[in-house]
Amino acid sequence: MDPERNPAGKASQSGDDTAVAAVPVEATASAAPSGDAAASTIAEPSASANSAKKKSRTRPKAGTHPNNVRKxxxxxxxxxxxxxxxAGVSPLTIDRVEAGCPCRMDTKRKILEALGLQPSAAKQVFPDLETP
Known part of the structure; x- marks a missing residue:
């Protein structure tokens, strides 16, 4: 910081370099302990909160329900x-189903019909299905 300029960046009118230099030093010295303490207390919870969110992930990752829709x-x-x-669904739904994301039974039925398959072929297309 230029000693001839005040904290706003304007030239000092009095020409007294010590008065201008003393203000930032006092402000920095008094603000530093409280600012660092506040910053450390704020940073720690957010860091632990982020790690807690990552550890408590309950949603399964995509691809956990492999199927033969793409083939x-x-x-x-x-x-x-x-x-x-x-099938009467969105292309994004087809993307998700082919990627192995879980979908509703009605969506599976629509896809089977659109592929020209019988409902009895559901087990071959969606091996994860539990048939009664």
Whole structure:
């Protein structure tokens, strides 16, 4: 910091360098302990809160429900958009299902019908299904 300038960055009018230099030193000295203490108390909870959030993740990761939708769709020479249109769902839903994300039973039924399969083929397309 330039000793001839005040904290606002303007030139000192009095020309007294010691008065201008003393203000920031006092402000820095008095603000530093309380500022550092406040910063350390604020930083610690956020760091522990972030680690707690990572440890308590309850939602399973994508891909935990493998299926054969992509293979069957490609075998039928169908794009994701075409399958989505025929099934009456969004293309994003098809992306998620093919990635292995869990979906509703109704969505699985719609996809089976759009692929031209019987409901009895559900176990071959979605191996994770529990049939009664």
């Amino acid at each position: 069957l769709r490609q075998g039928a020479m169908m794009s994701k958009a075409e399958l989505a249109r025929r």
